[in-house]
Amino acid sequence: MITYLEAIRLAQQKALATDPRVFLYGQDIGNFGGAFKATKNLANEFPGRVLDSPLSEDAIVGMAIGAAIEGARPIVEMQFADFSTCGLNQIVNHAATLFYRTGVPCPIVVRLPSGGTSGAGPFHSQSMEAIYAHWPGLVVVTPATVEDVYTMLLEAVAIDDPVIFCEHKFLYYHLKAEKLPETSLPIGKARIARAGRDATIVTHGAMLHESLAAAAELAADGYELEVVDLRSVKPLDTDTVLASVARTGRLLVVSEEWPWGGVTSEVISRVSTEGFGLLDAAPMRINAKDTPVPYHPDLWSVHRPTASTIAAAARRLLHI
Amino acid sequence: MSKKPAPVTESDYLKAYRTMLASRVLEEKLASLYRAGMIKGGVFLGKGQEALSVSVGIHLRRGDVFAPLIRDQAGRLAFGDTILDTLRTYLGSQLGSMRGRDGNIHRGRPRDGYYAMISHLGAMVPAVAGALLARRLRGETGVVGATCIGDGGTSTGAFHEGLNAAAVDKLPLVVVVANNQYAYSTPNSRQYACADLLDKAAGYGVAGHRADGTDLLSCLETLRQAVHDARNGGGPQLVVAPLLRLVGHGEHDDFAYLDKSLKKSAVGADCLELAEKHILSQGWKTAEDLAAWRRETENEVNTTADRVRREPPPDPGEDDWAALSRPEYREQYAAA
Ligand SMILES: Cc1ncc(C[n+]2csc(CCOP(=O)(O)OP(=O)(O)O)c2C)c(N)n1
Ligand SMILES: [Mg+2]
Numbered sequence: 001m002i003t004y005l006e007a008i009r010l011a012q013q014k015a016l017a018t019d020p021r022v023f024l025y026g027q028d029i030g031n032f033g034g035a036f037k038a039t040k041n042l043a044n045e046f047p048g049r050v051l052d053s054p055l056s057e058d059a060i061v062g063m064a065i066g067a068a069i070e071g072a073r074p075i076v077e078m079q080f081a082d083f084s085t086c087g088l089n090q091i092v093n094h095a096a097t098l099f100y101r102t103g104v105p106c107p108i109v110v111r112l113p114s115g116g117t118s119g120a121g122p123f124h125s126q127s128m129e130a131i132y133a134h135w136p137g138l139v140v141v142t143p144a145t146v147e148d149v150y151t152m153l154l155e156a157v158a159i160d161d162p163v164i165f166c167e168h169k170f171l172y173y174h175l176k177a178e179k180l181p182e183t184s185l186p187i188g189k190a191r192i193a194r195a196g197r198d199a200t201i202v203t204h205g206a207m208l209h210e211s212l213a214a215a216a217e218l219a220a221d222g223y224e225l226e227v228v229d230l231r232s233v234k235p236l237d238t239d240t241v242l243a244s245v246a247r248t249g250r251l252l253v254v255s256e257e258w259p260w261g262g263v264t265s266e267v268i269s270r271v272s273t274e275g276f277g278l279l280d281a282a283p284m285r286i287n288a289k290d291t292p293v294p295y296h297p298d299l300w301s302v303h304r305p306t307a308s309t310i311a312a313a314a315r316r317l318l319h320i
Numbered sequence: 321m322s323k324k325p326a327p328v329t330e331s332d333y334l335k336a337y338r339t340m341l342a343s344r345v346l347e348e349k350l351a352s353l354y355r356a357g358m359i360k361g362g363v364f365l366g367k368g369q370e371a372l373s374v375s376v377g378i379h380l381r382r383g384d385v386f387a388p389l390i391r392d393q394a395g396r397l398a399f400g401d402t403i404l405d406t407l408r409t410y411l412g413s414q415l416g417s418m419r420g421r422d423g424n425i426h427r428g429r430p431r432d433g434y435y436a437m438i439s440h441l442g443a444m445v446p447a448v449a450g451a452l453l454a455r456r457l458r459g460e461t462g463v464v465g466a467t468c469i470g471d472g473g474t475s476t477g478a479f480h481e482g483l484n485a486a487a488v489d490k491l492p493l494v495v496v497v498a499n500n501q502y503a504y505s506t507p508n509s510r511q512y513a514c515a516d517l518l519d520k521a522a523g524y525g526v527a528g529h530r531a532d533g534t535d536l537l538s539c540l541e542t543l544r545q546a547v548h549d550a551r552n553g554g555g556p557q558l559v560v561a562p563l564l565r566l567v568g569h570g571e572h573d574d575f576a577y578l579d580k581s582l583k584k585s586a587v588g589a590d591c592l593e594l595a596e597k598h599i600l601s602q603g604w605k606t607a608e609d610l611a612a613w614r615r616e617t618e619n620e621v622n623t624t625a626d627r628v629r630r631e632p633p634p635d636p637g638e639d640d641w642a643a644l645s646r647p648e649y650r651e652q653y654a655a656a
Contacts, residue, residue, distance in 0.1 A: 058478045
């Protein structure tokens with residue numbers, strides 16, 4: 001069985017094997033294989049192309065940008081998504097502006113080990129897709145399955161534009177697949193993860209699995225929830241979301257991000273402005289609580305949405 | 321690393337001087353166009369810094385990477401930028417290399433190794449380092465990357481991170497610090513606490529070079545050595561040159577905060593005037609020759625400006641408003 005984490009490693013291995021322009025740069029990713037072992041053995045297999053960087057997020061991203069201008073396809077690893085704030089300037093002001101300003105694209109992939117895990121605390125748990133999606137010039141993806149994390153990482157490398165690759169740490173070890181696909185939906189297309197007729201849940205990342213569990217819980221009561229996995233939050237597949245809401249008339253958006261100005265508010269804004277007539281009830285959303293992500297497992301487990309809070313919200317949406 | 325590059329010759333000196341002169345004349349024109357309200361955006365000039373700047377550009381060759389900064393008009397011209405494209409960006413012509421999307425000091429042509437700086441100071445240091453890393457991975461040798469920065473820019477995290485990372489990988493990066501005594505209004509006493517910015521070279525484990533920023537020969541010799549050393553495997557080179565910005569931070573700035581004693585001190589000398597004196601004292605050219613060169617450049621600048629002023633501005637209806645290269649990934653949604 002292939003884990004989500006192993007799929008990330010295998011995608012990088014394939015990218016290195018098939019595209020001589022690809023190289024990897026990041027902290028501890030060489031012989032050590034990375035904090036999560038997402039690059040295990042790759043330094044060995046591809047000598048000189050899997051490079052340890054200093055503890056220097058601005059330099060890591062800045063160097064990737066310069067390398068990309070020269071025709072390379074760097075994949076850089078942030079040890080945790082949270083530390084990408086130290087490279088934020090290079091990402092949003094340099095990589096994201098380059099094509100619009102100069103006509104020269106910036107094909108970098110910035111891997112962000114994202115999201116909460118039990119005991120990780122305020123600085124090793126953040127979900128940052130919303131802030132990166134805010135800036136023009138970036139593609140922001142949030143693969144939620146083993147298959148997607150593999151194909152989307154390969155697609156991210158092939159894209160000429162900068163890609164913020166939000167891989168979810170909660171999924172690293174327990175999500176498994178038999179084999180990896182050759183093809184998939186392209187980045188920018190959402191996927192109906194579960195079909196239903198009574199309400200639509202739109203979600204992404206680890207919350208896909210909480211939402212699917214909630215949908216299973218309601219199915220026992222005779223309600224069929226449709227679950228849409230966004231896959232990429234920028235571009236955001238508004239058409240698939242609207243088509244689902246057109247079938248169900250009800251919308252619940254679920255995200256592990258903080259509530260202010262994130263993916264949930266963006267989806268609700270689009271459905272309300274473009275599909276108001278499709279709605280039979282006010283749209284709802286659930287986010288993490290508006291505090292730093294707590295460290296203690298008992299606090300953490302209620303900080304983020306879970307299957308049971310999602311199911312409870314779905315019941316309110318369905319007036320049951 | 322081989323020891324010494326070829327000495328700076330009379331013709332090298334004169335070529336550098338002519339580029340400095342072109343830069344000075346062009347910037348005088350930009351200042352007057354600014355006062356006439358014809359410039360789109362701001363004007364930040366490099367008066368007093370031409371000797372250092374030109375010495376960077378002139379020692380780079382095709383295939384090298386150059387990320388100039390705010391006050392590098394002279395270095396830009398030496399690296400292959402033109403009076404025409406400079407005026408097109410400042411005057412907001414649609415035909416400028418940045419197509420109205422960015423302007424003035426932020427212009428560049430990255431495909432030609434001429435990087436387009438972002439405003440955020442320090443950011444170009446790691447970018448040039450990364451370009452050099454990519455070249456190395458491709459098996460290219462003998463490439464040099466150079467970037468310029470001010471005394472203020474040396475206090476940024478990006479400067480530190482970029483130089484440190486370049487040093488770890490021994491990349492052929494030349495970082496040139498124009499220590500012009502001020503960062504906007506902030507004097508060096510509020511900028512750093514080391515005795516000398518060059519002390520930082522030891523901290524990063526890179527070679528350090530000092531040039532007299534007012535003296536063209538010193539700048540040419542120093543940059544020739546630094547670029548030569550980087551090209552021949554010597555790793556990153558930090559060049560520090562004391563000088564004085566002879567104008568305000570930008571043309572909007574009256575420079576009232578200038579400590580007048582600096583102007584009278586050695587750093588306050590005008591590098592262009594000193595270069596002229598040197599040329600005359602060596603008997604390489606006469607005063608009439610130099611005056612003719614100036615007139616020629618003024619003519620070229622004026623005619624080019626007249627022509628560019630008749631060029632169309634960017635057309636908002638024609639811009640595709642696309643920040644991503646791949647059309648499928650552009651957001652169709654806009655809350656208009
Ligand atoms: C990171 C960052 N902070 C602030 C500014 C605004 N700013 C533009 S130029 C400048 C002064 C720069 O001083 P210095 O680096 O010494 O260069 P000089 O202008 O003297 O050539 C400042 C503060 C900026 N461009 N980037
Ligand atoms: Mg300064």
